[in-house]
Amino acid sequence: MSMLRTEEMTLNMGPQHPSTHGVLRFVIRTDGEVMREAIPDVGYLHRSIEKIAEKVGYHGFMPYTDRVDYVCAMFTNQAWGMACEKLAGVEVPRRGEYCRVIAAEFNRIASHLLTVGLMGMDIGAMTPFVHALREREMINDLIEELCGARLTFNYMRIGGVAWDLPPGWRDKALAYLDHLEPIVNEFNALFSYNKICIERLAKVAAIGPADAIDYNLVGPNLRAAGVNWDVRRDLPYSVYPEFDFEIPLGSGEWGAIGDAMDRYMMRIRELTQSARILRQALTQIPDGPVLAKVVRNFKPAAGECQVRVESARGDQGWYVVSDGTSYPWRVHVRTGSFAAMGMIQKLSRGLMIADLVVLIASLDVIAPEIDR
Amino acid sequence: MGAAATYFRHLREAVVSIFDGMAVSASHLIRRPYTIQYPDRMPVRVQDTLPFRYRGILDVDLEICTGCLACDRACPIDCIAIAIEKNAATREIVISQFDIDLAKCMYCGLCSEPCPTGAIHHTTEFEGADFSLESLIRRFIAEPVVAYKAKKGAEPDVAVADLLTRGMTYVDEWAQPGSDKPAAVAAAPQAAVAPVVPVPGPGK
Ligand code: SF4
């Protein structure tokens, strides 16, 4: 046997690989099936969105924020609105805030459904993907009725939202929530509690709480590692303090805390929590205006501000510097996917190539959010 | 527990959970399908089932355009090109060019939001594939036209009055800043045809 010579091989995965979420590239140094290292190479989807903000002004940038993270664009909309409102001291009417939360939480459900569906597809199960997308499609129909678009919503404006809830929409939304809760159980029976799925995801690429904090993970990835942190509760914004909801945490019940299964189940559990917030928001929504009066030529005073929202991919930070003109001087977005990418190189050591796909899917990275 | 027992327990769990999943799949054999065969087997055109707020390809009703350029200024990527001339004597505005470059447009709706009459608006049309970029530039004006001017009282011209009613319904759909009136209560024409896509509800 000593005649057999093994050598390390360098493989290229991506940028156009079906199971890297968007245009992502990995340079993989591998010895057989086991990787020595996978080095992420980002930047293929860089569209200088932050720079564009300096050219199109405050109102005009709203549709561009949709493109920062097109899977959950409501949160980027909301964050941009909040940043501008903070700079100029605009107060959003309460009904406007409720509309924002309703739209955003629906978007979170849609985004998590896509994530859990993609997890199925990435490990070779097509059926759960189709089931999850069917549910997401119904949310898209609702959102389409609300704001006229299915993906790039441009629903929010500085000072509120652009459209009030259409007549009869509330009942449809509540009916959808009634429909969703049994579907989550059905989805669990179909896929999450399937033995093959559990065996495939459990104990893969576990991230402990200390590592998660060191590598700056946010959102469901951080909570899967057992760190109890959610911007909606800990740095409350909008009307979130008025709702009663739980923050699910990873417990390592499938073997290791913060493994791929924990991260996957985190999304499933957040589906029901979002539905819970939505139910309260839809029943409590007050009457009143939805949009504050904001001048067309929006010129906040010189200054800077930082806002944070809990998007479906975690804590998203927007930093805006204004120099008092009608164009922002600098905009920066801090996204969860970018931080998660930084961890892949470390986690990939000793992982099988097939598990890299699981790792990417379980971290829920979205290429436009990495590169912006 | 011995290795053999663990082995058989895993086998049992695998078989049971696979059957759980199969049961879910099988139950979909008797549910109503959610997908539709577009575009061949549609009982009605998809365009007719879309909600009123749908942001499809832009259209302009020049009869009610006031030439105020609000849409041009609001568009973040300058895909609207309007040329106007002011006639000092008659105080009329003459619009000689109104182009929208659909290849650049991102259907954001920022242009139709400030329009005072709803002249520029999104339709529910979305099938815009074409063979050249040139033909995606929609030119709405062949001959220079005189811009619409709001008149006192009712609009005398019936055709224009109809357009204006449609336009104002569109304008009303937008949230009015600071106004208490829930915009949607205005007689928003719902899609005339019952939606083909089943409304999500329990038991589907
Ligand atoms: S929809 Fe947006 S991009 Fe298109 S013309 Fe109107 S403002 Fe410009």
Ligand code: SF4
């Ligand atoms: S389409 Fe509307 S916004 Fe644009 S110039 Fe005409 S009236 Fe003004």
